Amino acid sequence: MSRPRLTIGTFGEITTRCRPSRRIEARARYRDWDGVTRLVQASGDTAAAATHALKAKCVDRNLIAPSAGSLTADSPFPDLVEYWLEDIELEDRLATATRQLYERDMRTLVLPVFKDLTLREIGVARCDQFLKRLAKDSSSKAKHARVVLRLALALAVRHEVLLRNPVDHVARLHRDVRIPDAFTSEEITAIRAAITYWEAGRDVSGPKPDGQLGAIVEVMLGTSARIGEVLAIRRSDIDLSVPSVRITGTIVSPKSEPTTRQEHPKSARSRRTIQLPGFAAHAVQRRLKQLDTIDPEALLFCSRGGTPLTTNNVRRQLLHVMGLVSIEGVTPHKFRRTVVTTINESAGVELASQLLGHTDPAITIKHYIRRNETLDPTTAGLLEGAFG
Template sequence: MARQRLTIATFGEIGYLSGPNDRVVARARYRDWDGKNRLVQATGDTRKQAERALKAKLADRSLFQPTVSDLSPDSPFPDLVTYWLEDLELEGRISKRTLQLYERNMQTLVLPVFEGLTLREIGVARCDHFLKQLAKQSYNRAKQARVVLRLALGLAVRHEVLPRNPMDHVSRMRRPASTPNALTPAEVNAVRAAIAYWEAGCSYSGPRPDGQLGAIIEVMLGTSARIGEVLAIRRRDIDVTRATPSIRISGTIVSHRGEPTTRQDHPKTAKSRRTVAIPSFTAEAVRRRLTRLEDTSLDALLFCSREGTPLTTNNVRRQLRHVLDLAGITGITPHMFRRTVATAINEQGGVELAAELLGHTDPKITIQHYIRRNEMVNPATAAMLDRVFSKDE
């Protein structure tokens, strides 16, 4: 067969020539990812078949620079997940606890739906549908899934495996309306009474009370600190000798899977590191606890096991739930005390002071997640209406 030529704008000039067994060979020069022209060819029984085979081969060639990950648009999604988790660990920018949380959310929420797909099959519509279906079950689970899916696909875009991140175009998630739940002073005193009754041995059940649970609650109420931050307080962080006693919040307790529970030398965020003046009821509980500490070193934890090791946040939560269940009190978690403190300070001193005490960088976070709305309208409105609409005598 005589050589024929046909100009195709996308691929340049395609040439045809006879091949073995009278098959047609179509070939063209292709400008590859590195800027070099390479000869690509394909065969077919007819010129049209050879041309289609050549175009398919050219379309399958990567338009992007290859990466060390060996990922391509046709790679299975689980391969990207494995590479993404390894990349996060190598970067070292997030804590080990956050890394474990990402891995858990990916394994339990995303992979069951996406594990059979290749990367090129994951588009905007599929991601959007997935998040909406998950949000029907739980907004928080959908939010967690959105975070890890966006991060993993974002890595594929950065490494030029995908041209765009489909998560950039999914519908915005709408958080269900909710009101932060905080305790009233009466409810706080009921919790105190239940713990005191249990610690006095009047309702003995489980391990013998060591007097720490009640003091932990008083410190949370007096500092607004998270449970992990309270359990990380050391002797050196406490000053109860001055006229205004204080506690410095400078760390938190972390429990990594397969590793012993340890004290981390910084709290959740940079602004969370702060010194808090404590009320008299907290100072009293701290003084009592200090007298019971056998370890006199400055790095001794205020709350610890009998061996001096850190308490785990899960064990304290479990113990609090157990004690309150015995008293018929349900639905109270350690974090609720943080919201209770925020609500009280907001009512007494305003949201700016509440945000500062909680260590928030933005008061909007305090308002949205920590302050219980006061439904009582200012009673001054009643006097105003009386002046305007009172009945004539």
């Protein structure tokens, strides 16, 4: 008579025997996750201890199912990292710059700490302590490390190497609340004057200004677009009859690769058509007259050879010009916050969020709008009427 077939992850009748060493050995048939029934055995000082050890061994095998690939719970963490990076490459859903950022964060922040551990040894407590220690040095580094560690371990969970993702259960990372800052109208006037002074050739150091920096700043002030999006504007994206500009791409500079125009901005919502105020439209018209081509694919802002400008070069140029007049804290992204703060104060957060291309106004409020600390003066009249 044949034995009844075991279901996957279960064991059959347990038998015990005394070995020559006088230790008791417990044995049972166990059906593994690959469907193969194997003999599992464990030993102890007594029959009860041996049986307990055998059950614990079977439970351990039952909890962790071997993956379809080469990874197991006992694989070293670096093996998972390489597998995860390959998986990202195969999915091809992330921008090149994002993939490179993930790899850099993994190799510099996470891998040095976890390189000698197996996947089984990476639990909630270990991840929690790692992120807390890193946060003491830099909350930004801790945030980046949490992202990549969670993504890598999530792949192990999806492939049934681990039962759960320990990063999902770590304590929430706390960071100091940063109040978004924006330029005042007086600061904008000073910045424009500094750029005009520089473009007039008053600074003898460095290459001769080509007039693009001032126009770039005017377009940023007139659209709230990111610096990469502004540098990616083509002739075909401009409609002077309205006038308006369509944001359809961004400039990227992948590591060890040439700077190129990416055919989409940061997100799908970021594709938008923005009507230009007069000062920005004038800057665009002036720049179009300077171009020596009518190619619709030609970039509005480019090098003398027609190649894309890098965002870092524009930042460095802006820093240099502001340094000439001792103005600090001027960055392309601060222009973006300045624009959205102005729109919010005049027309509300919904319109401000649309202008930025955000899917959630809460992001706009948290990261872009400078809080107005002066409350509606109507409260004074109401309180005077009630208690005066």
